Amino acid sequence: MSNLGKHAIVIGASMGGLLAARALADFYTTVTVLERDAFPAADTARKGVPQGRHTHGLLARGSAVIEEFFPGYNAEVVERSGGLIGDVANDVIWMGRNVRLASGASDLIGLIASRPVLEGHLRRRLLALPNVRAIESCAVQGLATDSTRKRVTGVRACVDGKPEETIEADLVVDATGRGSSTAAWLEALGYEAPASEKVEIGICYTTRTYRRRPTDLDGRQGIVVAGSAPNWRSGVMLAQENDSWIISTGGFLGDDAPDNDEGFLAYLATLPTMEIHDVAARAEPLTEFRRYRYASSLRRRYEKLARFPDNYLVFGDAICSFNPVYGQGMTVAAEEALMLQQCLRAGSDELARRFFGAAARIVDIPWDIAVGNDLRHPKVKGARPPMQRFINWYIGKLHVAAAKDSTLAVSFLKVVNLMIPPSSLLSPTIAWRVWRGNLPTALSVSSSAVERAT
Numbered sequence: 001m002s003n004l005g006k007h008a009i010v011i012g013a014s015m016g017g018l019l020a021a022r023a024l025a026d027f028y029t030t031v032t033v034l035e036r037d038a039f040p041a042a043d044t045a046r047k048g049v050p051q052g053r054h055t056h057g058l059l060a061r062g063s064a065v066i067e068e069f070f071p072g073y074n075a076e077v078v079e080r081s082g083g084l085i086g087d088v089a090n091d092v093i094w095m096g097r098n099v100r101l102a103s104g105a106s107d108l109i110g111l112i113a114s115r116p117v118l119e120g121h122l123r124r125r126l127l128a129l130p131n132v133r134a135i136e137s138c139a140v141q142g143l144a145t146d147s148t149r150k151r152v153t154g155v156r157a158c159v160d161g162k163p164e165e166t167i168e169a170d171l172v173v174d175a176t177g178r179g180s181s182t183a184a185w186l187e188a189l190g191y192e193a194p195a196s197e198k199v200e201i202g203i204c205y206t207t208r209t210y211r212r213r214p215t216d217l218d219g220r221q222g223i224v225v226a227g228s229a230p231n232w233r234s235g236v237m238l239a240q241e242n243d244s245w246i247i248s249t250g251g252f253l254g255d256d257a258p259d260n261d262e263g264f265l266a267y268l269a270t271l272p273t274m275e276i277h278d279v280a281a282r283a284e285p286l287t288e289f290r291r292y293r294y295a296s297s298l299r300r301r302y303e304k305l306a307r308f309p310d311n312y313l314v315f316g317d318a319i320c321s322f323n324p325v326y327g328q329g330m331t332v333a334a335e336e337a338l339m340l341q342q343c344l345r346a347g348s349d350e351l352a353r354r355f356f357g358a359a360a361r362i363v364d365i366p367w368d369i370a371v372g373n374d375l376r377h378p379k380v381k382g383a384r385p386p387m388q389r390f391i392n393w394y395i396g397k398l399h400v401a402a403a404k405d406s407t408l409a410v411s412f413l414k415v416v417n418l419m420i421p422p423s424s425l426l427s428p429t430i431a432w433r434v435w436r437g438n439l440p441t442a443l444s445v446s447s448s449a450v451e452r453a454t
Contacts, residue, residue: 004028004348005170009155011140013039014049015330016316017175018122019337022069025129027344028170033126034138034157043081043120051324052115053290054207055236055248057222060088060108060417062331065338070125074111077121082241083113086221088417089410092238093223097399098272101413104406108417112221112238114246118330135159142185143172145309149189152312171348173313178298180318191307194300199371199382201323203294205234205250206257206264210283212245217275225271227251227325232377234325235268237276247280250325252377259289297323297371299363303356311348313355315340320363323374328366331418335362365421391422394434398425401437408433 008028010021013035024031037048045052058066063085067074077083086092089106111118126132137160144154144166154168174182183193217223222238235249249257249268257267268277299320302308316333339358343351375382376392395412402408411430414420424430 002027002345002347004344006030007032007169008171008173009034009167009169010173010175010315011155012175012177012318013037013123013134014175014177014316015119015122016177016318016333016336017173018119018126019066019069019333020173020175020315020340021132022126022129023337023341023344024171024173025126025132026341029131031132032167032169033132033134034140034155034167035134035136036139038136039123039134040116040120043114043116045116049115049119051292052119054115054205054292054324055238055246056113056115056118056330057238057327058111058118059327059331060110060414061419062334063109063111065331065334066122069334069337070122073121073125074109076125077111077113077117081113081117081121082243083111083117084221084239085109085111089406089413091221093217093220093275094226094409094413095224095273096226097228097396099399099403100273101399101402101409102404102406104410106410106413108410108413108419110417112240114240117241137161140176142181143189143309143312144168145189149309151310169311171311171313171351173315174318175315177317178321180300180314182314182318183300186309189309191309192305194302194305196301197299198296199374199380200253200296201294201374201377201380202253202296203250203323203325204254204256205248205292205325206259206267207246207248207290207292208264208280208285209240209287210245210247210280210285212239212243213283216245216279216283223273223275225273225276226373228272228376231255231270233257233267233270235271235276236325237279244286245279245283247276249276252374253379256291259291261285264289292324294324297321297367297374299367301360302352303360305356308352308356310352313340313352315359319356319359320367322366322370326366326370326373326416328370328418332362332366335418366418369415369422395425397438398430398434401434403437405433405437408437 004027006029008024008031010017010033013033088108088110094101139158141156225235227234233251237247343355
């Protein structure tokens, strides 16, 4: 790899920041990750990652990309921390539109473990690289620039509460997540802040961890229940390390799950399947209840800015953060890291323009999936163009057919896992299977007879 500079800085050591640093490590002599928190001694939740106490799992695409960056990562999480690798389409139950999708063997291999375990292993693998270091308890106050304010030259930061100092760098990447200060920093330097898109969803989910028994869920690794009419409540139960289950459930726009035993179980009983409820009702609780609120999906349009300072990038959730129930954030960050690596191979000239354009194309798909599905809820505000209404109608028909057609179910889950584009579900082959799967029973039987005869 070509050397593009002596020093690169990544602000933020969450999953996105760690992945960005890995991409940079091939092109800069030294990469420094600056983190406001102090890293925990064990793989436990930390203040800077409030959602880390809730349900997490790596989609198949995210698992594959991280394995590409850190060979052996998936096996390490399993062998050393008790994570689980499994066939996403066969080892996990999926329910959407109140329909249970047919199970079927696939090449969709996902990784299930708690967020602290996923992040802890990634951080240790990254910091084992000889040219990567981290500075903990480091609060970044702003950007340092040249006299023209056209080029970022580093950051202004306070380490361990000491007076502010300037840490110089040839490239700075903001991976501080949804609460990113970049928009304010740009305005302070005389630049325009990016336009943003926001969809208010008022999601709140309540989470608890329970003891897992081998017979639970017939040995499956989890179940995902997507919210739909009439109550739009969702629920997720995934196997975790140390023979445990983590269960999260919640709804839109203030429809919160109670944080007490009776109320939590009653809420779970309103899901379109009793499977999560039945496990929680008989399992030993291992934690207290925890809540996480998420007001809106937010996308910042950096790719549309006419001016942007050189030697500076924004990354991951600082660009776009989605409704977390879709589990897309870590996988999108992994794909952005892969794209950042590709952009750096072409050099550092106009890096921001090239990266933001490429990142926007990556974000388009999960944004459309998450926002498009959330806009099915009649009280979520937002434009619903005819094509989106058609797609939502079509996906509903696909679910009906996929209840008995594992080929359709796997194709849909490949889209959910960001392995193939949503447009693939409109191919003639898939559309024909959807049509056939929605025929009346008599016609469907007749069609099967004709197929056998031919």
